[in-house]
Amino acid sequence: xxxxxxxxxxxxxxxxxxxxxxxxxxxxxxxxxxxxxxxxxxxxxxxxxxxxxxxxxxxxxxxxxxxxxxxxxxxxxxxxxxxxxxxxxxxxxxxxxxxxxxxxxxxxxxxxxxxxxxxxxxxxxxxxxxxxxxxxxxxxxxxxxxxxxxxxxxxxxxxxxxxxxxxxxxxxxxxxxxxxxxxxxxxxxxxxxxxxxxxxxxxxxxxxxxxxxxxxxxxxxxxxxxxxxxxxxxxxxxxxxxxxxxxxxxxxxxxxxxxxxxxxxxxxxxxxxxxxxxxxxx
Numbered sequence: 488x489x490x491x492x493x494x495x496x497x498x499x500x501x502x503x504x505x506x507x508x509x510x511x512x513x514x515x516x517x518x519x520x521x522x523x524x525x526x527x528x529x530x531x532x533x534x535x536x537x538x539x540x541x542x543x544x545x546x547x548x549x550x551x552x553x554x555x556x557x558x559x560x561x562x563x564x565x566x567x568x569x570x571x572x573x574x575x576x577x578x579x580x581x582x583x584x585x586x587x588x589x590x591x592x593x594x595x596x597x598x599x600x601x602x603x604x605x606x607x608x609x610x611x612x613x614x615x616x617x618x619x620x621x622x623x624x625x626x627x628x629x630x631x632x633x634x635x636x637x638x639x640x641x642x643x644x645x646x647x648x649x650x651x652x653x654x655x656x657x658x659x660x661x662x663x664x665x666x667x668x669x670x671x672x673x674x675x676x677x678x679x680x681x682x683x684x685x686x687x688x689x690x691x692x693x694x695x696x697x698x699x700x701x702x703x704x705x706x707x708x709x710x711x712x713x714x715x716x717x718x719x720x721x722x723x724x725x726x727x728x729x730x731x732x733x734x735x736x737x738x739x740x741x742x743x744x745x746x747x748x749x750x751x752x753x754x755x756x757x758x759x760x761x762x763x764x765x766x767x768x769x
Contacts, residue, residue, distance in 0.1 A: 525753030530740040575759040582655040589720040593617040601742040607637030620644040627723040642667040
């Protein structure tokens with residue numbers, strides 16, 4: 488499976504062009520090493536050693552781990568990484584109207600000295616670390632994501648995801664945590680509608696018209712089925728975890744915000760590439 492996924496990754500990497508001035512390694516070479524490490528669940532310095540590459544796949548030049556860290560902090564390389572993600576969406580086909588939004592805790596140890604990790608609500612209680620806020624469609628494709636400390640509220644990050652959602656997505660389903668008037672206003676300003684359960688099944692004295700419509704919708708069988716489709720994001724997270732190279736939790740070497748984002752970008756891209764192979768086989 489990993490070999491098939493890597494062949495697709497190499498196809499995507501051919502689209503990465505450019506080499507910053509006074510840099511020895513191109514953006515393609517740096518991203519190739521990052522994805523090789525993520526594919527095998529190993530730290531970056533492991534992928535920088537020639538003996539950890541098959542002779543048929545080994546690049547002529549391998550950057551050092553410190554070079555990878557410096558280059559990832561550059562806006563140009565992160566832009567190339569985002570372009571690879573968008574290309575995977577394009578190759579997966581058209582994005583539908585409906586998408587689900589949700590969060591996935593990325594917990595670190597309680598004794599971790601990571602200054603970017605924060606304490607907040609995790610699955611089944613409190614935890615320390617980060618959270619991946621993601622948007623997926625009904626095909627279980629990860630459309631976009633954002634990484635924030637665990638104490639940042641879901642509606643706050645959802646405003647960014649809604650603003651940057653693919654243009655084709657016009658209906659977004661979330662759970663009760665996203666029942667926020669500010670979030671509903673952001674969705675409306677971007678030409679989208681947000682569907683969530685109404686907290687405590689009641690609307691306050693201000694009688695917000697949007698939340699009143701949501702309350703009536705949730706009491707109708709069609710609306711109940713629509714809100715139930717939010718479970719697609721949990722199925723996506725579960726499916727991504729069952730893969731041999733899928734996300735099994737933050738490894739010990741993935742600390743600080745930039746490194747966590749780099750790791751999850753790689754995992755999400757590899758998952759979308761796996762879906763490309765799966766659709767081709769079908």
